[in-house]
Amino acid sequence: MKPTEEIIRRLSNYRRVLYKLKSLGFIKVFSDNLGDALGISPTQVRKDFSLFKITGKKKGGYEVEVILERLNTILGKDVIQNVIVVGCGKMGSALMNYNGFASEGMRVVAGFDADPSLVDPEARIPIYGLEDLSKISQQFDVKVAIMTVPESRAPQLIDSLNEAGIKGILNFAPIELKSRNDCLIHNISILLELENMIYFVNNLDDKIVI
Amino acid sequence: MKPTEEIIRRLSNYRRVLYKLKSLGFIKVFSDNLGDALGISPTQVRKDFSLFKITGKKKGGYEVEVILERLNTILGKDVIQNVIVVGCGKMGSALMNYNGFASEGMRVVAGFDADPSLVDPEARIPIYGLEDLSKISQQFDVKVAIMTVPESRAPQLIDSLNEAGIKGILNFAPIELKSRNDCLIHNISILLELENMIYFVNNLDDKIVI
Secondary structure, eight states: OOOOHHHHHHHHHHHHHHHHHHHTTOOEEOHHHHHHHHTSOHHHHHHHHHHTTOOOBTTTBEEHHHHHHHHHHHTTTTSOEEEEEEOOSHHHHHHHTOTHHHHTTEEEEEEEOSOGGGOBTTSSSOEEOGGGHHHHHHHTTOOEEEEOOOTTTHHHHHHHHHHTTOOEEEEOSSSOOOOBTTBEEEEOOHHHHHHHHHHHHHTTTSOOOO | OOOOHHHHHHHHHHHHHHHHHHHTTOOEEOHHHHHHHHTSOHHHHHHHHHHTTOOOBTTTBEEHHHHHHHHHHHTTTTSOEEEEEEOOSHHHHHHHTOTHHHHTTEEEEEEEOSOGGGOBTTSSSOEEOGGGHHHHHHHTTOOEEEEOOOTTTHHHHHHHHHHTTOOEEEEOSSSOOOOBTTBEEEEOOHHHHHHHHHHHHHTTTSOOOO
């Protein structure tokens, strides 16, 4: 069985919970504990772990340190993952300077923008023109891009990113882009999320389905 | 049947596609067209529409203008939806100044921050201290908040937001918060999305599941 996005998402969540438990002094943990924390069944936890050959002892549970090490390797936390930001407007520059990346083993190595007035190769995190996408991406072995460009620019940019060796795009433009065989795309649509929330908030008699 | 989040998400997507079709001169549209555009079956489209009493003609399809008007009403686009941003750091201020809200009938009326040095009630979009949450939220009839605060601050803020009359929170802190009966929470975790993408990009032999 190949892992799905949902399984990988759960691994991320196990990892977060485990770090919290570790900071509380936990040495062992049971599938019941992790199941409770994530709101899923202990069977699901054991299934997920066994898919990645993470094993525990029948009565002794799992060793926190051991699973964490495995999860870090699986999720690529053992090396720094270089990322680029394409589109350096307000949102793009906020993301470029987001402090949360470092502690998660991610690093924004460069920004890119079509607007020459934003280009600044001397900045702490340099900003280049789009013509440098391939060069820089290859130089830093970048495979993942955060795309914060206007809706109209987003679709055509995918080809350029792909040519530059990018295999995964986190798309912030308010347009639902579909993954392709050669490129995984996740869409984060703030507008869509708000619109959805506004509907339920305005229709509180409708059951809130999570 | 009560609409689920998934159905409301599809309504948002129908609406976006319909505006594009309208700009291309379309007057009528068939459930097949919308199904193709969203990658779902025409039966699903008709089911969604009939749930909201949107009807078409057997052979004539749906009138673009008529559905759009209905969808706008359902999604609350006929009135401006006031929103607040809680946490005015880099990400928060980027969101406060995001241009995309206006065209979607949303307006950020205020920001809030615990840091007094960020408070500025005279700004174009004023920033207040957290003690003003209730007053301002009630003044502008705000029910939805965008929360861009550090992970450690997020959980306890929910109570204050709830007391201020907020019924929906879009959470950007990298912590998965669960919806409560009195408050719908959507989590947007940029770190989790990137982590997930990095896994699949580093394991391209694993099937990419969308």
